[in-house]
Amino acid sequence: MTQSCLVHSFERCAPLESAEIELLESLERDSREFPKHTVVRAQRAPVEHFFTIRSGWACAFRILPNGERQILDVFLPGDVMGLCDIAYPLSISGLATLTDAELCPFPRARLTELFARCPRLANLFFMINAREQAMLLERVVNLGRRKAIQKLAHFLVEIVVRLRRTNPDLDDAFPLPLSQALLADTLGLSEIHINRTLRKLRERGLVEVNAGEIRLLDRDRLQALAEFDPIYLKEDAGWM
Amino acid sequence: MTQSCLVHSFERCAPLESAEIELLESLERDSREFPKHTVVRAQRAPVEHFFTIRSGWACAFRILPNGERQILDVFLPGDVMGLCDIAYPLSISGLATLTDAELCPFPRARLTELFARCPRLANLFFMINAREQAMLLERVVNLGRRKAIQKLAHFLVEIVVRLRRTNPDLDDAFPLPLSQALLADTLGLSEIHINRTLRKLRERGLVEVNAGEIRLLDRDRLQALAEFDPIYLKEDAGWM
DNA sequence: CGATGGATTGACAATATTCAAAGACAGTGG
DNA sequence: CCACTGTCTTTGAATATTGTCAATCCATCG
Numbered sequence: 094m095t096q097s098c099l100v101h102s103f104e105r106c107a108p109l110e111s112a113e114i115e116l117l118e119s120l121e122r123d124s125r126e127f128p129k130h131t132v133v134r135a136q137r138a139p140v141e142h143f144f145t146i147r148s149g150w151a152c153a154f155r156i157l158p159n160g161e162r163q164i165l166d167v168f169l170p171g172d173v174m175g176l177c178d179i180a181y182p183l184s185i186s187g188l189a190t191l192t193d194a195e196l197c198p199f200p201r202a203r204l205t206e207l208f209a210r211c212p213r214l215a216n217l218f219f220m221i222n223a224r225e226q227a228m229l230l231e232r233v234v235n236l237g238r239r240k241a242i243q244k245l246a247h248f249l250v251e252i253v254v255r256l257r258r259t260n261p262d263l264d265d266a267f268p269l270p271l272s273q274a275l276l277a278d279t280l281g282l283s284e285i286h287i288n289r290t291l292r293k294l295r296e297r298g299l300v301e302v303n304a305g306e307i308r309l310l311d312r313d314r315l316q317a318l319a320e321f322d323p324i325y326l327k328e329d330a331g332w333m
Numbered sequence: 334m335t336q337s338c339l340v341h342s343f344e345r346c347a348p349l350e351s352a353e354i355e356l357l358e359s360l361e362r363d364s365r366e367f368p369k370h371t372v373v374r375a376q377r378a379p380v381e382h383f384f385t386i387r388s389g390w391a392c393a394f395r396i397l398p399n400g401e402r403q404i405l406d407v408f409l410p411g412d413v414m415g416l417c418d419i420a421y422p423l424s425i426s427g428l429a430t431l432t433d434a435e436l437c438p439f440p441r442a443r444l445t446e447l448f449a450r451c452p453r454l455a456n457l458f459f460m461i462n463a464r465e466q467a468m469l470l471e472r473v474v475n476l477g478r479r480k481a482i483q484k485l486a487h488f489l490v491e492i493v494v495r496l497r498r499t500n501p502d503l504d505d506a507f508p509l510p511l512s513q514a515l516l517a518d519t520l521g522l523s524e525i526h527i528n529r530t531l532r533k534l535r536e537r538g539l540v541e542v543n544a545g546e547i548r549l550l551d552r553d554r555l556q557a558l559a560e561f562d563p564i565y566l567k568e569d570a571g572w573m
Numbered sequence: 574c575g576a577t578g579g580a581t582t583g584a585c586a587a588t589a590t591t592c593a594a595a596g597a598c599a600g601t602g603g
Numbered sequence: 604c605c606a607c608t609g610t611c612t613t614t615g616a617a618t619a620t621t622g623t624c625a626a627t628c629c630a631t632c633g
Contacts, residue, residue, distance in 0.1 A: 185565050219455075223420035274579080
Protein backbone atom coordinates (compact mmCIF):
# COMPACT_ATOMS: atom_id res chain seq x y z
CA MET A 94 0.00 0.00 0.00
CA THR A 95 1.45 3.30 -1.05
CA GLN A 96 1.83 6.30 1.22
CA SER A 97 1.69 8.74 -1.64
CA CYS A 98 -1.16 11.21 -1.55
CA LEU A 99 -0.59 11.99 -5.17
CA VAL A 100 -1.08 8.38 -6.13
CA HIS A 101 -4.26 8.27 -4.07
CA SER A 102 -5.45 11.40 -5.78
CA PHE A 103 -4.88 9.98 -9.21
CA GLU A 104 -6.30 6.61 -8.35
CA ARG A 105 -9.52 8.23 -7.36
CA CYS A 106 -9.83 9.15 -11.02
CA ALA A 107 -8.63 6.05 -12.77
CA PRO A 108 -6.72 2.85 -12.03
CA LEU A 109 -2.94 3.10 -12.37
CA GLU A 110 -0.35 0.64 -13.53
CA SER A 111 2.67 -0.06 -11.38
CA ALA A 112 5.05 1.81 -13.65
CA GLU A 113 2.84 4.86 -13.40
CA ILE A 114 2.64 4.53 -9.66
CA GLU A 115 6.38 4.36 -9.44
CA LEU A 116 6.78 7.43 -11.57
CA LEU A 117 4.32 9.39 -9.48
CA GLU A 118 5.92 8.29 -6.27
CA SER A 119 9.31 9.41 -7.47
CA LEU A 120 7.92 12.90 -7.73
CA GLU A 121 6.95 12.91 -4.13
CA ARG A 122 10.17 11.67 -2.59
CA ASP A 123 11.23 14.74 -0.74
CA SER A 124 8.54 16.22 1.40
CA ARG A 125 9.04 19.36 3.43
CA GLU A 126 7.40 20.44 6.65
CA PHE A 127 6.01 23.93 6.86
CA PRO A 128 4.67 25.44 10.07
CA LYS A 129 1.21 26.91 10.27
CA HIS A 130 0.67 30.22 8.46
CA THR A 131 3.82 30.13 6.39
CA VAL A 132 4.02 31.66 2.97
CA VAL A 133 5.26 28.81 0.83
CA ARG A 134 5.56 30.90 -2.26
CA ALA A 135 4.94 34.62 -2.44
CA GLN A 136 2.94 36.43 -5.06
CA ARG A 137 5.07 37.36 -8.08
CA ALA A 138 7.81 34.99 -7.02
CA PRO A 139 9.56 32.82 -9.61
CA VAL A 140 7.65 29.60 -10.19
CA GLU A 141 10.01 26.71 -9.73
CA HIS A 142 7.72 24.07 -8.28
CA PHE A 143 4.23 23.12 -7.64
CA PHE A 144 3.21 21.08 -4.62
CA THR A 145 1.34 18.07 -3.39
CA ILE A 146 -0.13 18.15 0.08
CA ARG A 147 0.58 15.13 2.17
CA SER A 148 -0.93 16.49 5.37
CA GLY A 149 -2.46 19.71 6.63
CA TRP A 150 -4.37 22.50 4.97
CA ALA A 151 -3.09 25.23 2.67
CA CYS A 152 -4.44 27.94 0.42
CA ALA A 153 -3.76 30.13 -2.57
CA PHE A 154 -4.28 33.82 -2.01
CA ARG A 155 -4.03 37.19 -3.60
CA ILE A 156 -3.27 40.49 -1.92
CA LEU A 157 -4.81 43.49 -3.66
CA PRO A 158 -3.13 46.89 -3.99
CA ASN A 159 -5.39 48.31 -1.27
CA GLY A 160 -4.31 45.60 1.15
CA GLU A 161 -7.45 43.50 0.89
CA ARG A 162 -7.03 39.80 0.51
CA GLN A 163 -8.86 37.14 -1.43
CA ILE A 164 -8.41 33.45 -0.76
CA LEU A 165 -8.54 31.82 -4.16
CA ASP A 166 -8.50 28.20 -3.18
CA VAL A 167 -8.27 25.95 -0.16
CA PHE A 168 -6.17 22.80 -0.45
CA LEU A 169 -6.57 19.60 1.54
CA PRO A 170 -4.44 16.46 1.81
CA GLY A 171 -4.13 14.77 -1.57
CA ASP A 172 -4.63 17.98 -3.51
CA VAL A 173 -2.19 19.39 -5.99
CA MET A 174 -1.51 23.07 -5.48
CA GLY A 175 0.03 25.76 -7.63
CA LEU A 176 -0.60 24.08 -10.96
CA CYS A 177 -2.09 27.15 -12.54
CA ASP A 178 0.98 29.28 -11.92
CA ILE A 179 3.25 27.05 -13.93
CA ALA A 180 2.20 28.83 -17.10
CA TYR A 181 3.80 32.02 -15.83
CA PRO A 182 7.38 33.00 -15.07
CA LEU A 183 6.21 34.83 -11.92
CA SER A 184 3.41 33.45 -9.81
CA ILE A 185 0.12 35.30 -9.98
CA SER A 186 -1.05 34.01 -6.63
CA GLY A 187 0.63 33.30 -3.33
CA LEU A 188 0.62 29.94 -1.56
CA ALA A 189 0.46 29.61 2.21
CA THR A 190 -0.18 26.97 4.83
CA LEU A 191 -3.22 27.18 7.09
CA THR A 192 -1.98 24.52 9.49
CA ASP A 193 1.33 22.78 9.99
CA ALA A 194 1.65 20.93 6.74
CA GLU A 195 3.76 18.49 4.86
CA LEU A 196 4.20 19.50 1.23
CA CYS A 197 6.00 17.76 -1.60
CA PRO A 198 7.62 20.20 -4.01
CA PHE A 199 7.56 19.04 -7.58
CA PRO A 200 9.92 20.79 -10.03
CA ARG A 201 8.05 22.24 -12.92
CA ALA A 202 10.59 21.05 -15.46
CA ARG A 203 9.93 17.46 -14.54
CA LEU A 204 6.35 17.78 -15.54
CA THR A 205 7.42 18.23 -19.15
CA GLU A 206 9.63 15.19 -18.78
CA LEU A 207 6.75 13.21 -17.36
CA PHE A 208 4.46 14.22 -20.20
CA ALA A 209 7.01 12.85 -22.64
CA ARG A 210 7.54 9.59 -20.83
CA CYS A 211 4.01 8.76 -19.86
CA PRO A 212 1.18 10.20 -21.90
CA ARG A 213 -1.42 8.55 -19.76
CA LEU A 214 -0.22 10.43 -16.74
CA ALA A 215 -0.26 13.59 -18.82
CA ASN A 216 -3.87 12.84 -19.45
CA LEU A 217 -4.53 12.32 -15.79
CA PHE A 218 -2.79 15.53 -14.86
CA PHE A 219 -4.99 17.22 -17.35
CA MET A 220 -8.05 15.72 -15.69
CA ILE A 221 -6.91 16.70 -12.23
CA ASN A 222 -6.45 20.20 -13.46
CA ALA A 223 -9.86 20.24 -15.09
CA ARG A 224 -11.38 19.17 -11.77
CA GLU A 225 -9.57 21.96 -10.05
CA GLN A 226 -11.04 24.29 -12.60
CA ALA A 227 -14.51 22.95 -12.01
CA MET A 228 -14.12 23.77 -8.34
CA LEU A 229 -13.16 27.28 -9.31
CA LEU A 230 -16.28 27.59 -11.43
CA GLU A 231 -18.31 26.55 -8.44
CA ARG A 232 -16.57 29.24 -6.46
CA VAL A 233 -17.48 31.79 -9.12
CA VAL A 234 -21.12 30.79 -8.79
CA ASN A 235 -20.85 30.97 -5.02
CA LEU A 236 -19.36 34.44 -5.06
CA GLY A 237 -21.55 35.77 -7.80
CA ARG A 238 -24.99 34.49 -7.14
CA ARG A 239 -25.49 33.48 -3.52
CA LYS A 240 -26.28 35.27 -0.25
CA ALA A 241 -23.85 35.26 2.61
CA ILE A 242 -25.56 32.42 4.45
CA GLN A 243 -25.63 30.26 1.36
CA LYS A 244 -22.00 30.99 0.60
CA LEU A 245 -20.98 29.88 4.03
CA ALA A 246 -23.16 26.78 3.99
CA HIS A 247 -21.85 25.86 0.56
CA PHE A 248 -18.27 26.25 1.66
CA LEU A 249 -18.75 24.07 4.72
CA VAL A 250 -20.49 21.29 2.84
CA GLU A 251 -17.86 21.35 0.12
CA ILE A 252 -15.10 21.01 2.67
CA VAL A 253 -16.69 18.09 4.45
CA VAL A 254 -17.29 16.25 1.20
CA ARG A 255 -13.70 16.82 0.15
CA LEU A 256 -12.33 15.77 3.51
CA ARG A 257 -14.31 12.60 3.34
CA ARG A 258 -12.66 11.41 0.21
CA THR A 259 -9.32 10.94 1.88
CA ASN A 260 -10.95 10.15 5.19
CA PRO A 261 -14.16 8.23 4.49
CA ASP A 262 -15.08 7.57 8.11
CA LEU A 263 -15.11 11.24 9.04
CA ASP A 264 -18.39 12.20 10.65
CA ASP A 265 -19.90 15.65 10.32
CA ALA A 266 -17.44 17.33 12.67
CA PHE A 267 -14.00 18.53 11.70
CA PRO A 268 -11.41 21.08 12.78
CA LEU A 269 -11.73 24.24 10.75
CA PRO A 270 -8.38 26.01 10.75
CA LEU A 271 -9.75 29.22 9.23
CA SER A 272 -10.31 32.26 11.40
CA GLN A 273 -13.43 34.26 10.69
CA ALA A 274 -11.25 36.81 8.92
CA LEU A 275 -9.95 34.11 6.58
CA LEU A 276 -13.42 32.76 5.99
CA ALA A 277 -14.44 36.30 5.07
CA ASP A 278 -11.60 36.59 2.57
CA THR A 279 -12.55 33.24 1.11
CA LEU A 280 -16.20 34.09 0.61
CA GLY A 281 -15.81 37.73 -0.35
CA LEU A 282 -17.49 39.06 2.78
CA SER A 283 -16.42 41.15 5.75
CA GLU A 284 -15.18 39.55 8.91
CA ILE A 285 -18.08 40.95 10.90
CA HIS A 286 -20.64 39.68 8.49
CA ILE A 287 -19.14 36.22 8.67
CA ASN A 288 -19.55 36.35 12.40
CA ARG A 289 -23.22 37.28 12.10
CA THR A 290 -23.84 34.70 9.43
CA LEU A 291 -22.18 31.98 11.46
CA ARG A 292 -24.43 32.91 14.34
CA LYS A 293 -27.45 32.61 12.09
CA LEU A 294 -26.39 29.11 11.12
CA ARG A 295 -26.02 28.29 14.80
CA GLU A 296 -29.40 29.75 15.67
CA ARG A 297 -31.03 27.70 12.96
CA GLY A 298 -29.52 24.59 14.43
CA LEU A 299 -27.41 23.87 11.38
CA VAL A 300 -23.92 23.98 12.85
CA GLU A 301 -22.15 23.92 16.17
CA VAL A 302 -18.77 25.58 16.74
CA ASN A 303 -16.31 25.17 19.54
CA ALA A 304 -12.59 25.53 19.88
CA GLY A 305 -11.84 25.62 16.21
CA GLU A 306 -13.94 22.57 15.53
CA ILE A 307 -17.14 22.78 13.57
CA ARG A 308 -19.95 20.25 13.48
CA LEU A 309 -22.56 20.14 10.75
CA LEU A 310 -25.75 19.22 12.56
CA ASP A 311 -28.03 18.82 9.60
CA ARG A 312 -26.22 18.23 6.37
CA ASP A 313 -29.37 17.81 4.34
CA ARG A 314 -30.78 21.16 5.33
CA LEU A 315 -27.38 22.79 4.87
CA GLN A 316 -27.09 21.32 1.42
CA ALA A 317 -30.56 22.49 0.49
CA LEU A 318 -29.89 25.96 1.84
CA ALA A 319 -26.68 26.20 -0.19
CA GLU A 320 -28.15 24.61 -3.30
CA PHE A 321 -25.15 22.34 -3.12
CA ASP A 322 -24.84 19.94 -6.02
CA PRO A 323 -21.96 17.49 -5.51
CA ILE A 324 -21.63 16.69 -9.19
CA TYR A 325 -18.49 18.80 -9.56
CA LEU A 326 -16.70 16.81 -6.88
CA LYS A 327 -17.34 13.45 -8.43
CA GLU A 328 -14.03 11.90 -9.24
CA ASP A 329 -14.37 8.82 -11.30
CA ALA A 330 -13.87 9.86 -14.88
CA GLY A 331 -15.39 6.60 -15.99
CA TRP A 332 -14.01 6.69 -19.47
CA MET A 333 -10.25 6.50 -19.37
CA MET B 334 0.06 31.64 -43.33
CA THR B 335 -2.39 29.48 -41.41
CA GLN B 336 -6.05 30.34 -40.88
CA SER B 337 -6.29 28.29 -37.72
CA CYS B 338 -7.20 30.19 -34.59
CA LEU B 339 -5.98 27.33 -32.49
CA VAL B 340 -2.54 27.55 -34.04
CA HIS B 341 -2.49 31.28 -33.45
CA SER B 342 -3.50 30.70 -29.87
CA PHE B 343 -0.74 28.24 -29.29
CA GLU B 344 1.83 30.28 -31.13
CA ARG B 345 1.17 33.17 -28.84
CA CYS B 346 2.62 30.94 -26.12
CA ALA B 347 5.52 29.29 -27.84
CA PRO B 348 6.87 28.69 -31.35
CA LEU B 349 5.54 25.59 -33.09
CA GLU B 350 7.14 23.18 -35.49
CA SER B 351 5.44 22.37 -38.75
CA ALA B 352 4.46 18.87 -37.65
CA GLU B 353 2.77 20.33 -34.62
CA ILE B 354 1.01 22.93 -36.70
CA GLU B 355 -0.26 20.25 -39.00
CA LEU B 356 -1.56 18.21 -36.11
CA LEU B 357 -3.34 21.17 -34.61
CA GLU B 358 -4.85 22.16 -37.90
CA SER B 359 -6.21 18.68 -38.41
CA LEU B 360 -8.24 19.17 -35.26
CA GLU B 361 -9.90 22.22 -36.62
CA ARG B 362 -10.92 20.92 -40.03
CA ASP B 363 -14.65 20.96 -39.61
CA SER B 364 -16.01 24.19 -38.31
CA ARG B 365 -19.67 24.74 -37.64
CA GLU B 366 -21.70 27.92 -37.74
CA PHE B 367 -23.98 28.69 -34.83
CA PRO B 368 -26.42 31.58 -34.83
CA LYS B 369 -26.44 34.13 -32.06
CA HIS B 370 -27.77 32.99 -28.69
CA THR B 371 -27.65 29.28 -29.40
CA VAL B 372 -26.97 26.75 -26.70
CA VAL B 373 -24.06 24.78 -28.10
CA ARG B 374 -24.05 22.31 -25.27
CA ALA B 375 -26.54 22.22 -22.44
CA GLN B 376 -25.76 21.82 -18.78
CA ARG B 377 -25.52 18.16 -17.77
CA ALA B 378 -25.27 17.06 -21.37
CA PRO B 379 -22.82 14.33 -22.37
CA VAL B 380 -19.38 15.78 -23.07
CA GLU B 381 -18.27 14.66 -26.49
CA HIS B 382 -16.29 17.64 -27.67
CA PHE B 383 -14.71 20.80 -26.71
CA PHE B 384 -14.50 23.76 -29.04
CA THR B 385 -12.24 26.31 -30.60
CA ILE B 386 -13.71 29.66 -31.56
CA ARG B 387 -12.83 30.85 -35.01
CA SER B 388 -15.09 33.87 -35.00
CA GLY B 389 -17.71 35.45 -32.75
CA TRP B 390 -18.23 35.50 -29.00
CA ALA B 391 -19.46 32.70 -26.75
CA CYS B 392 -19.79 31.96 -23.06
CA ALA B 393 -20.02 29.25 -20.45
CA PHE B 394 -22.93 29.57 -18.09
CA ARG B 395 -24.71 27.93 -15.22
CA ILE B 396 -28.40 28.04 -14.40
CA LEU B 397 -29.15 27.71 -10.69
CA PRO B 398 -32.12 25.83 -9.24
CA ASN B 399 -33.90 29.12 -8.53
CA GLY B 400 -33.56 30.18 -12.14
CA GLU B 401 -30.75 32.63 -11.61
CA ARG B 402 -27.89 32.52 -14.04
CA GLN B 403 -24.16 32.99 -13.72
CA ILE B 404 -21.91 33.53 -16.70
CA LEU B 405 -18.75 31.64 -15.89
CA ASP B 406 -16.57 32.65 -18.74
CA VAL B 407 -16.62 34.70 -21.92
CA PHE B 408 -14.81 33.31 -24.94
CA LEU B 409 -13.36 35.30 -27.83
CA PRO B 410 -11.88 34.24 -31.18
CA GLY B 411 -8.85 32.03 -30.67
CA ASP B 412 -10.01 30.77 -27.29
CA VAL B 413 -10.56 27.15 -26.41
CA MET B 414 -13.87 26.54 -24.69
CA GLY B 415 -15.25 23.66 -22.69
CA LEU B 416 -11.92 22.19 -21.65
CA CYS B 417 -12.83 21.93 -18.02
CA ASP B 418 -15.85 19.73 -18.66
CA ILE B 419 -13.83 17.01 -20.28
CA ALA B 420 -13.08 15.54 -16.90
CA TYR B 421 -16.75 14.74 -16.41
CA PRO B 422 -19.16 12.43 -18.17
CA LEU B 423 -21.88 15.12 -18.01
CA SER B 424 -21.03 18.77 -18.44
CA ILE B 425 -21.19 20.91 -15.36
CA SER B 426 -21.65 24.13 -17.31
CA GLY B 427 -23.53 25.06 -20.45
CA LEU B 428 -21.97 26.61 -23.53
CA ALA B 429 -23.75 29.19 -25.65
CA THR B 430 -22.98 31.70 -28.37
CA LEU B 431 -23.33 35.40 -27.75
CA THR B 432 -23.09 36.35 -31.42
CA ASP B 433 -23.21 34.38 -34.64
CA ALA B 434 -20.12 32.27 -34.29
CA GLU B 435 -17.96 29.75 -36.03
CA LEU B 436 -16.88 26.96 -33.70
CA CYS B 437 -14.62 23.99 -34.32
CA PRO B 438 -15.69 20.92 -32.38
CA PHE B 439 -12.83 18.79 -31.19
CA PRO B 440 -13.61 15.24 -30.08
CA ARG B 441 -12.46 14.61 -26.57
CA ALA B 442 -11.04 11.20 -27.40
CA ARG B 443 -8.61 12.72 -29.84
CA LEU B 444 -7.04 14.74 -27.11
CA THR B 445 -5.74 11.55 -25.53
CA GLU B 446 -4.42 10.49 -28.89
CA LEU B 447 -2.72 13.84 -29.31
CA PHE B 448 -1.10 13.61 -25.90
CA ALA B 449 0.40 10.29 -26.88
CA ARG B 450 1.68 11.45 -30.23
CA CYS B 451 2.99 14.83 -29.34
CA PRO B 452 4.02 15.48 -25.75
CA ARG B 453 5.01 19.02 -26.53
CA LEU B 454 1.48 19.83 -27.57
CA ALA B 455 0.26 18.14 -24.42
CA ASN B 456 2.44 20.55 -22.58
CA LEU B 457 1.05 23.47 -24.48
CA PHE B 458 -2.51 22.36 -23.86
CA PHE B 459 -1.65 22.24 -20.24
CA MET B 460 -0.36 25.77 -20.40
CA ILE B 461 -3.40 27.03 -22.25
CA ASN B 462 -5.55 25.47 -19.59
CA ALA B 463 -3.48 27.00 -16.82
CA ARG B 464 -3.98 30.41 -18.43
CA GLU B 465 -7.68 29.81 -18.53
CA GLN B 466 -7.51 28.99 -14.87
CA ALA B 467 -5.60 32.15 -14.13
CA MET B 468 -8.39 34.12 -15.75
CA LEU B 469 -10.84 32.34 -13.51
CA LEU B 470 -8.82 33.31 -10.47
CA GLU B 471 -8.96 36.89 -11.60
CA ARG B 472 -12.70 36.52 -11.87
CA VAL B 473 -12.85 35.19 -8.32
CA VAL B 474 -11.01 38.28 -7.13
CA ASN B 475 -13.30 40.47 -9.15
CA LEU B 476 -16.44 38.90 -7.73
CA GLY B 477 -15.16 38.63 -4.20
CA ARG B 478 -13.36 41.83 -3.50
CA ARG B 479 -14.42 44.63 -5.76
CA LYS B 480 -17.28 47.14 -5.89
CA ALA B 481 -19.71 47.15 -8.78
CA ILE B 482 -17.99 49.96 -10.63
CA GLN B 483 -14.63 48.29 -10.34
CA LYS B 484 -16.03 44.96 -11.47
CA LEU B 485 -17.46 46.54 -14.57
CA ALA B 486 -14.32 48.53 -15.33
CA HIS B 487 -12.20 45.44 -14.84
CA PHE B 488 -14.35 43.40 -17.15
CA LEU B 489 -14.23 46.00 -19.90
CA VAL B 490 -10.49 46.42 -19.73
CA GLU B 491 -9.94 42.68 -19.72
CA ILE B 492 -12.07 42.29 -22.82
CA VAL B 493 -10.29 44.99 -24.76
CA VAL B 494 -6.89 43.57 -23.88
CA ARG B 495 -7.99 40.12 -24.96
CA LEU B 496 -9.55 41.37 -28.17
CA ARG B 497 -6.37 43.16 -29.02
CA ARG B 498 -4.31 40.03 -29.04
CA THR B 499 -6.04 38.63 -32.10
CA ASN B 500 -6.72 42.10 -33.44
CA PRO B 501 -3.76 44.30 -32.52
CA ASP B 502 -4.94 47.40 -34.34
CA LEU B 503 -8.21 47.59 -32.44
CA ASP B 504 -8.68 50.99 -30.87
CA ASP B 505 -10.58 51.51 -27.65
CA ALA B 506 -14.02 50.96 -29.17
CA PHE B 507 -15.60 47.57 -29.77
CA PRO B 508 -19.02 46.01 -30.16
CA LEU B 509 -20.18 44.54 -26.86
CA PRO B 510 -22.69 41.80 -27.56
CA LEU B 511 -23.78 41.47 -23.94
CA SER B 512 -27.07 42.94 -22.82
CA GLN B 513 -27.09 44.58 -19.42
CA ALA B 514 -28.81 41.49 -18.06
CA LEU B 515 -25.93 39.33 -19.29
CA LEU B 516 -23.36 41.73 -17.91
CA ALA B 517 -25.16 41.48 -14.59
CA ASP B 518 -25.00 37.70 -14.66
CA THR B 519 -21.33 37.87 -15.53
CA LEU B 520 -20.42 40.22 -12.69
CA GLY B 521 -22.76 38.86 -10.04
CA LEU B 522 -24.93 41.97 -9.91
CA SER B 523 -28.53 42.82 -10.71
CA GLU B 524 -29.49 44.13 -14.11
CA ILE B 525 -30.63 47.43 -12.65
CA HIS B 526 -27.44 47.96 -10.78
CA ILE B 527 -25.45 47.37 -13.94
CA ASN B 528 -27.48 50.05 -15.62
CA ARG B 529 -26.76 52.55 -12.88
CA THR B 530 -23.11 51.61 -12.73
CA LEU B 531 -22.74 51.98 -16.46
CA ARG B 532 -24.24 55.42 -16.16
CA LYS B 533 -21.72 56.30 -13.48
CA LEU B 534 -18.91 55.28 -15.81
CA ARG B 535 -20.45 57.47 -18.49
CA GLU B 536 -20.85 60.41 -16.14
CA ARG B 537 -17.24 60.14 -15.13
CA GLY B 538 -16.22 60.33 -18.76
CA LEU B 539 -14.73 56.86 -18.78
CA VAL B 540 -16.85 55.14 -21.40
CA GLU B 541 -19.28 55.95 -24.17
CA VAL B 542 -22.01 53.58 -25.27
CA ASN B 543 -24.14 53.55 -28.37
CA ALA B 544 -25.90 50.93 -30.39
CA GLY B 545 -24.19 47.97 -28.78
CA GLU B 546 -20.77 49.51 -29.25
CA ILE B 547 -18.74 50.64 -26.31
CA ARG B 548 -15.79 53.01 -26.34
CA LEU B 549 -13.28 53.24 -23.53
CA LEU B 550 -12.47 56.92 -23.31
CA ASP B 551 -9.73 56.79 -20.74
CA ARG B 552 -8.14 53.43 -20.42
CA ASP B 553 -5.56 54.55 -17.87
CA ARG B 554 -8.16 55.82 -15.46
CA LEU B 555 -10.32 52.76 -16.04
CA GLN B 556 -7.40 50.51 -15.33
CA ALA B 557 -6.55 52.40 -12.17
CA LEU B 558 -10.15 52.33 -11.01
CA ALA B 559 -10.35 48.58 -11.56
CA GLU B 560 -6.91 47.87 -10.11
CA PHE B 561 -6.35 45.99 -13.32
CA ASP B 562 -3.03 44.19 -13.51
CA PRO B 563 -2.48 42.63 -16.94
CA ILE B 564 0.06 40.12 -15.69
CA TYR B 565 -2.44 37.26 -15.89
CA LEU B 566 -3.05 37.85 -19.57
CA LYS B 567 0.59 37.76 -20.58
CA GLU B 568 1.03 34.92 -22.97
CA ASP B 569 4.62 34.27 -23.68
CA ALA B 570 5.65 31.44 -21.40
CA GLY B 571 9.28 32.26 -22.03
CA TRP B 572 10.62 28.96 -20.92
CA MET B 573 9.39 26.21 -23.20
C1' DC C 574 0.44 39.43 34.66
C1' DG C 575 -0.09 42.00 30.36
C1' DA C 576 -0.12 41.28 25.49
C1' DT C 577 -2.04 39.37 21.56
C1' DG C 578 -5.17 37.60 18.26
C1' DG C 579 -9.67 36.12 17.58
C1' DA C 580 -14.78 36.43 18.47
C1' DT C 581 -18.80 39.14 19.51
C1' DT C 582 -22.09 42.97 19.64
C1' DG C 583 -24.43 47.40 18.55
C1' DA C 584 -25.20 51.45 15.89
C1' DC C 585 -24.84 53.41 11.64
C1' DA C 586 -23.56 53.97 6.67
C1' DA C 587 -22.83 52.29 2.16
C1' DT C 588 -23.95 49.26 -1.36
C1' DA C 589 -26.92 46.52 -3.98
C1' DT C 590 -31.67 44.39 -4.83
C1' DT C 591 -36.53 44.46 -5.70
C1' DC C 592 -40.64 46.25 -7.49
C1' DA C 593 -42.98 49.12 -10.56
C1' DA C 594 -43.41 51.90 -14.47
C1' DA C 595 -42.14 54.11 -18.62
C1' DG C 596 -39.34 55.06 -22.79
C1' DA C 597 -36.55 53.42 -26.88
C1' DC C 598 -36.00 50.35 -30.50
C1' DA C 599 -36.21 46.72 -33.94
C1' DG C 600 -38.95 43.23 -36.12
C1' DT C 601 -43.53 41.46 -37.60
C1' DG C 602 -47.73 41.14 -39.75
C1' DG C 603 -51.67 43.62 -41.22
C1' DC D 604 -47.27 52.63 -43.71
C1' DC D 605 -48.83 51.66 -39.11
C1' DA D 606 -49.99 49.27 -34.98
C1' DC D 607 -48.31 45.58 -32.19
C1' DT D 608 -44.92 42.80 -29.87
C1' DG D 609 -41.08 41.76 -27.38
C1' DT D 610 -36.57 42.89 -25.73
C1' DC D 611 -33.61 46.08 -23.85
C1' DT D 612 -32.76 50.32 -21.32
C1' DT D 613 -33.71 53.87 -17.99
C1' DT D 614 -35.49 55.89 -13.71
C1' DG D 615 -37.55 56.34 -8.98
C1' DA D 616 -38.74 54.70 -4.46
C1' DA D 617 -38.56 51.43 -0.91
C1' DT D 618 -36.13 47.55 1.04
C1' DA D 619 -32.60 44.23 2.02
C1' DT D 620 -28.05 42.99 2.45
C1' DT D 621 -23.53 43.86 3.61
C1' DG D 622 -19.78 46.90 5.25
C1' DT D 623 -17.55 50.13 8.64
C1' DC D 624 -16.41 51.81 13.09
C1' DA D 625 -15.86 51.30 17.88
C1' DA D 626 -15.95 48.82 21.92
C1' DT D 627 -15.85 44.67 24.68
C1' DC D 628 -14.98 39.98 25.76
C1' DC D 629 -12.42 35.78 25.84
C1' DA D 630 -8.79 32.49 25.64
C1' DT D 631 -3.95 31.66 25.06
C1' DC D 632 0.76 32.35 25.55
C1' DG D 633 4.80 34.34 26.94
